[in-house]
Amino acid sequence: MLRRAVDITVSAAVLLGASPLLALAMIAIRLESAGPAVYRQRRSGLDGRTFDVLKLRTMVQGAEHTGAGLAINENDPRITRVGELLRRTSLDELPNLWNVLRGEMSLIGPRPTLPVQVQQYSERQRGRLAIKPGITGWAQVNGRASLPWSQRIELDLYYIEHRSLALDLRILWRTVAMVLGGGDIYKGHAGGWEGEL
Numbered sequence: 001m002l003r004r005a006v007d008i009t010v011s012a013a014v015l016l017g018a019s020p021l022l023a024l025a026m027i028a029i030r031l032e033s034a035g036p037a038v039y040r041q042r043r044s045g046l047d048g049r050t051f052d053v054l055k056l057r058t059m060v061q062g063a064e065h066t067g068a069g070l071a072i073n074e075n076d077p078r079i080t081r082v083g084e085l086l087r088r089t090s091l092d093e094l095p096n097l098w099n100v101l102r103g104e105m106s107l108i109g110p111r112p113t114l115p116v117q118v119q120q121y122s123e124r125q126r127g128r129l130a131i132k133p134g135i136t137g138w139a140q141v142n143g144r145a146s147l148p149w150s151q152r153i154e155l156d157l158y159y160i161e162h163r164s165l166a167l168d169l170r171i172l173w174r175t176v177a178m179v180l181g182g183g184d185i186y187k188g189h190a191g192g193w194e195g196e197l
Helices: 002-032 081-089 096-101 125-129 149-162 165-181
Strands: 038-044 050-056 106-108 134-136
Touching: 002 050, 002 081, 002 096, 002 106, 050 096, 096 134, 106 165, 125 149, 134 165, 149 165
Parallel strands: 106 134
Antiparallel strands: 038 050
8 A cells, every 4th residue: 555655646746747848748759750649558567467558659650560560679760869869768658657647557566568478478477467567677777678588577576576665765766867877778679578579
């Protein structure tokens, strides 16, 4: 209950404070390319239940049906100029806060993945579905897409087994540092995913 209260309070406050920036980003997206400013994609959450994750659109409309499909590579030509900035600063994930308010996600937890990825999990890897997915998490602040998928899942499982207020605060602090630093998040085909997409 405490975690849910924090999720609601923080996500509502950030959405309110960031609403002017969010509005500007949405206008810039629409001015640069055709299509909606907010992108919906089906993801798997708690216990494998699916939901539509919300993000600011950073690629041309219909990108998942062209080029590398669902995979995103460094210098992917489908990423728009506005989208590149949004991805580098992680501002494209601001609408995830609506998912938090709706109870589909939490502020901290494993990132929600595609159902096709979940179908390829081993029994151990399915353990990452034991809690709500998060906007940021232990794997996100320890290498993100630069890591092989199996290693990212192990980091998520470590978080689930050692979840605490101290670890959550450490993750939040490192997330802020990463966002302000604008580090490179594209590390090869499919962001480290080793299975089929």
